[in-house]
Amino acid sequence: MTLKVLAIDDSRTMRDLLQVSLTESGFDITLAEDGIDGLDKLETAEPDVVITDINMPRLDGFGVIEAVRARADHRATPILVLTTESSPEMKSRARTAGATGWIVKPFDDVALASAIHRVTA
Template structure:
């Protein structure tokens, strides 16, 4: 199945996302913030990136911008995890190159339904 990079500074969210995706048969690489994600992304290809927005060291918006500048990530779907209360981040994220978003709180089924939209 797909290889997915899951980025979140919250361990519980990361575990939940990774567990759900693995359960659906995907390979998951986990990263704890933007810097970590960028290091793990360099020189590799992913079918999908799912990233939290508000993270220490490098936030999700910057990460998306950085990823989009890498040739291997030019067309890769990148979804961000946002909340309703930070709705303005959606536009900011889109301008940085995000494909779409998943609104927190979400449950595993919603997560899987959403990524089906972007996985071939």
């Protein structure tokens, strides 16, 4: 079964990197350019996992996590935070909001794919 990933990041470069990396790793990926776009695509993408940046315009990653968790059909969907942020306070805030895991950019292709498989197992 091909896992579906919804990746939300405001950086065009990061979205391009995620597209290449995750497609080559065998995932079906939907890209969103910010939190609002990600939530709009959430239902049609039917993701097995959501990957979100934290610092984004319109709706940041914390807002995305809270909004995904507020939807009954996505309360259990794993959410990985992929960000340049590394402070313990931000990690704690994300976990409290409902994040499943935290990965600091730049990411390693194999480690990201492994994290996705781990949280969807």
